[in-house]
Amino acid sequence: MTASRDVQRELEQFIYREAALLDGREFEAWLELFADDAIYWIPNWDANGDPNEDGVIVYEDRTGLRARVARLLHPLNPTQVPLPRTRHFITNVMPAGGDNGHVTVSSNQVVYVSQAGRQHQFAGACQHVLTAGQDGWLIRRKQVSLLANDAPLTQIPVL
Amino acid sequence: MALAAVSPYRELVQEDQVHRRLYTDPDIFEEEMRCIFGRTWVFVGHESEVANPGDFKTDHLAGQPIIMTRHTDGKVRLFYNACRHRGSTVCQLPYGNASHLSCIYHGWTYRTNGELSGVPLREGFGSDFDPADYGLIPLPRVESYRGFIFASLSRDGISLREHLGRAAHYLDVMIDRAPGQEIHARKPLKYEYDGNWKLQLENYSCNYHPSVLHLSALEVGVKMMAEKFGGSVFKLPTKKGEYPLIERSFGHGHGMANYMGTRGFLWRDAFDDPDYIAALGPRYGDRARDVAETDIHVMIYPNLLLHTRLNHYRVIKPVAVDHTIMNTYPCTMKGAPDLVNDTIVRYTSHHVSAGGEIQVDDLKAFACVQEGLRSEGLDWVLFKLHGDNEHVNDDGELESNGVSEIAQRGFYREWLRLMEA
Numbered sequence: 001m002t003a004s005r006d007v008q009r010e011l012e013q014f015i016y017r018e019a020a021l022l023d024g025r026e027f028e029a030w031l032e033l034f035a036d037d038a039i040y041w042i043p044n045w046d047a048n049g050d051p052n053e054d055g056v057i058v059y060e061d062r063t064g065l066r067a068r069v070a071r072l073l074h075p076l077n078p079t080q081v082p083l084p085r086t087r088h089f090i091t092n093v094m095p096a097g098g099d100n101g102h103v104t105v106s107s108n109q110v111v112y113v114s115q116a117g118r119q120h121q122f123a124g125a126c127q128h129v130l131t132a133g134q135d136g137w138l139i140r141r142k143q144v145s146l147l148a149n150d151a152p153l154t155q156i157p158v159l
Numbered sequence: 160m161a162l163a164a165v166s167p168y169r170e171l172v173q174e175d176q177v178h179r180r181l182y183t184d185p186d187i188f189e190e191e192m193r194c195i196f197g198r199t200w201v202f203v204g205h206e207s208e209v210a211n212p213g214d215f216k217t218d219h220l221a222g223q224p225i226i227m228t229r230h231t232d233g234k235v236r237l238f239y240n241a242c243r244h245r246g247s248t249v250c251q252l253p254y255g256n257a258s259h260l261s262c263i264y265h266g267w268t269y270r271t272n273g274e275l276s277g278v279p280l281r282e283g284f285g286s287d288f289d290p291a292d293y294g295l296i297p298l299p300r301v302e303s304y305r306g307f308i309f310a311s312l313s314r315d316g317i318s319l320r321e322h323l324g325r326a327a328h329y330l331d332v333m334i335d336r337a338p339g340q341e342i343h344a345r346k347p348l349k350y351e352y353d354g355n356w357k358l359q360l361e362n363y364s365c366n367y368h369p370s371v372l373h374l375s376a377l378e379v380g381v382k383m384m385a386e387k388f389g390g391s392v393f394k395l396p397t398k399k400g401e402y403p404l405i406e407r408s409f410g411h412g413h414g415m416a417n418y419m420g421t422r423g424f425l426w427r428d429a430f431d432d433p434d435y436i437a438a439l440g441p442r443y444g445d446r447a448r449d450v451a452e453t454d455i456h457v458m459i460y461p462n463l464l465l466h467t468r469l470n471h472y473r474v475i476k477p478v479a480v481d482h483t484i485m486n487t488y489p490c491t492m493k494g495a496p497d498l499v500n501d502t503i504v505r506y507t508s509h510h511v512s513a514g515g516e517i518q519v520d521d522l523k524a525f526a527c528v529q530e531g532l533r534s535e536g537l538d539w540v541l542f543k544l545h546g547d548n549e550h551v552n553d554d555g556e557l558e559s560n561g562v563s564e565i566a567q568r569g570f571y572r573e574w575l576r577l578m579e580a
Contacts (some may be wrong), residue, residue, distance in 0.1 A: 042514055045346040051508075052501040054346045055489055056462035059505060060512040067383045071516060078523045150253060152351035152484045153513035155522060 003095040011105050012093045014137050019088035019109075022158050027069040030158075033060075035138040037132055038062050038131045038157060042159065047125065057116035057156065059151065068158070079155055084115035086157045090126075101132040102140065109144070114155045120154050172575045174538040175568060179532045182355040188480035194578045195461050196221035197312045200322040202463035202474060203298075204342040205228065205488065206306040213256040217248075218475065220310060224248050225262075227299065227308070228553055230272040235303070238295035239312050242267050243275065249295065254346075260438075262297075283458035305334050307463075321454070324410040325556060329457040333467050336450055339493030345504055347486040350513045352527035356462075356477035357570070361472070362521050363456055363464045364416050367403055367544060372520050380516075390539050406546060406565050409556040412460030412573025413517060414566030418468070422535070423464035427441055430468065434496045458566060460573050471507040481529050487511045542567045 003011065016156040021030040034040070041047040051059050060068060071077055092108040105128045112121045129141040144159045171178035181187060202218060208216050209229040216227045217240055224240035226249070240248045242262040248270060249260045259276060261268040268277035275297035278284065298312040302319035307330055309319050320327065334342055352359075363411035364367070370377065406416045430451045439447040464473040470492065476484040489507040491500040511518045532540070546563030559565050 044348055044508065044512065049346070052497075052504050055348050055504050055512070057506040057508065057512045059508065063383060063387070067379050068516070070379045070382075071375050074379065077375040078372060079519050089408070150346075150349070152349040152486075154351060156514045156521040 007020055008093070008095065011095055011103065011130070011137075014095060014130065015090055015105065015107060015126075019090055023086050023088055025072075025083070027158070029070050031065055031069050033137075033139050034062055034065060034142075035133065035140045038065070038139055039141045040065055040139075041141070041143045041158070042093055043143070043149060045150050047105070047149065049149070057146070057153070082116055084113050084157055086111055086113045088159075096127070103130050103137075104128070105130065109159070111157060111159050119155055122153075122159060124159065126159075128130070161436075166575075166579045168575055172571050173343070175543045175564075176541050177571050181536055181574075182357065182529065182540070183480060188355075188477070190578060192477065194580065195574070196312075196477065198311065198316070198580070199577055200302075200309040200311050200316075200319050200460065201461065202307065202459065202472075203237060203301075204308050205342075205472075205490075206303065206308060207343045207521070208254070210343075211237055211256065213258055215252075215257065215260070215271065216249060216254050217250050217252065218247045220298070221312060222478075223312075223495055225310075226295075227251050227274075228260075228271040230270070232272065235301075235308060236271075236273060236299040237301045237308070237380040238273050239298065240298070240485075243293040243295070244278075251352070261313070262401050267293075269537075273297060293550060294485075298507045306332055317474065322411055323459070324413070325461045325554060326409070326411075326413040326457065326504075329415055329455070329465060330459075332453060332455070333457070333465050333470070333472075333490075336439075336453060336467060337469070337492030338435070338495055340420050342490040344488040344490050347474075347488050348508060348512045348520065349484065349486050350522065351478075351482065352363075352522040352525045353481055353482045353528035354483060354522075355476050355480060356483045357530055358474050358525040359473075359521075360458060360461070360570060361491045361567050362525070364458050364570075365564075366405070366406065366416055366418065366562045366563070368521075368524070372524055375515055376516050376520065385520070404546070404561050405558060406560075407558045408553075408557040408566045408569030410459075411576050412570050414458045414460075414569050415455055415556075416566060417455045430499065430502075432496055432499050435499045438494055438496075439467075458570070460570060466507075469507045470503040470509055471511070473511070483525075493538075531554045542571070544574075 015069045018033055034110045040060045044055040044057050046054055085091060089110045090107050094106050096104045097108045098104055107126045109126050110121055110123045124144050126148040128139055130137040168244055171180060180499055204216060204227050209227055212229055212231045214229045218225055226240040227237050229235050240250055242249050244267045247262050247264045249262050259270055266279045270276050275290040275293045278290060293390055298310045299314045302309055304323060304327055334340055357451050376405060404417060408414045436447045436451050439450050443450045454468040462475040471487050471489045473485055473487045478484055489504040502544055509515050542564040544564040546559035546561035549559040552558045
């Protein structure tokens with residue numbers, strides 16, 4: 001699918017805005033980008049590993065994401081001391097198809113995280129399935145396929 | 160070392176405290192690789208990882224590359240992953256299936272039973288060159304207990320069964336929770352941390368930390384459970400004796416702890432599944448529900464950790480004195496309903512993965528301990544916590560009730576025994 005310049009720009013802006021909310025630790029606002037039936041998925045072992053066969057690094061429905069956000073903001077979460085700083089770098093944004101008010105967008109991303117004097121980076125391919133909501137796009141499904149999905153990982157931030 | 164008289168380790172390991180150097184001294188780490196990981200029985204894999212003829216898996220043992228294969232005769236074998244010609248690894252894939260393994264460098268080719276079957280320019284090696292002398296080198300000793308495969312890099316020593324002792328019972332507990340009495344190891348979830356390998360072992364047997372270190376996860380998890388299922392479905396024990404904890408330590412450093420935390424993290428508890436419990440009925444009768452709900456941690460010294468509720472095992476892989484890799488294998492159960500097996504895989508992931516909600520807290524604690532132990536002003540790491548009613552039970556296990564550090568004390572008795580052997 002070749003998107004018009006306006007649609008391409010709109011989708012890019014949406015994905016950049018999502019990343020900015022994460023990097024700004026505005027997790028509750030980030031949660032609002034997700035549709036009620038949303039799935040957020042980081043496969044284990046293979047870029048499209050079967051969640052029930054190969055396990056998952058993350059697989060959350062909206063309730064799970066809500067719990068995750070609540071924990072990120074919990075004052076006694078040991079992993080958030082000192083607060084990690086993240087920065088998302090997103091490239092190669094390509095609308096990959098769509099129908100019935102849905103659009104699929106693929107992109108590449110690198111997320112740098114710095115905490116307690118150490119820096120780690122997580123590179124991967126993203127796929128967003130977006131659905132038209134009342135006030136713009138909503139994320140129905142976000143899949144982040146890490147390059148290093150079969151390697152030992154340190155704690156990953158929200159990608 | 161200065162204390163050469165009897166053993167340099169005797170002064171570093173006391174009954175209820177160990178010296179910080181056990182976690183920070185690179186020389187001690189090298190000796191551990193030689194005396195512990197290079198000598199005793201070490202878990203190397205599960206038969207289901209190489210289920211079919213030609214299947215292989217590569218891994219490391221005591222820092223050395225190994226390969227596990229299943230040959231066409233159905234037998235599982237373990238070799239050093241090193242070509243007999245110039246030493247290159249003969250296989251670089253984590254898992255796979257092949258009839259032969261060919262070295263990428265000069266093409267020496269091996270069958271999955273280790274036999275050297277092909278040598279380019281073979282005549283150039285002379286008429287007395289016999290390929291039978293140059294098969295892949297098998298690990299010195301390999302034995303299996305009901306699919307759990309262990310290796311020892313020492314030619315001599317006690318049998319695996321003798322090493323496991325009472326730990327074999329707990330492997331049975333895990334395997335026999337499967338209605339079909341077989342488990343299937345899935346692909347591993349991997350994480351690493353900046354800390355000594357023993358920190359993970361100690362942590363796994365520790366009922367002291369969850370309500371502190373994991374407080375945020377527990378609070379959020381309990382709230383979400385209440386929201387999903389209504390009412391209060393899990394209450395954190397806050398008083399002594401409120402939860403019937405049992406912790407045990409037994410021969411060769413192994414230990415066991417039943418666990419208080421798991422249910423708090425589960426937003427659906429699939430082990431209540433009536434079909435699963437019914438499938439256990441023929442063997443266990445009235446005990447089927449209890450078996451389904453078995454929730455224990457088992458530590459098989461030095462590197463295998465079992466979890467019988469989220470049904471996985473974890474393998475400790477020491478890399479350096481201050482660096483460790485952990486591989487966690489969710490284990491689905493033969494004959495269990497899909498819902499139960501899916502829950503095993505998904506909730507093990509949720510619990511243990513690098514993007515999960517529980518183990519990441521522990522990784523943080525390991526890194527903090529490793530950093531803190533750089534302090535020369537601090538000599539001793541304490542294991543002085545005792546539960547109630549410490550006694551030797553009918554199975555010969557040292558047992559206590561309530562939160563204790565009984566299992567950790569057992570690890571260090573074994574550590575000292577192996578390091579002095």
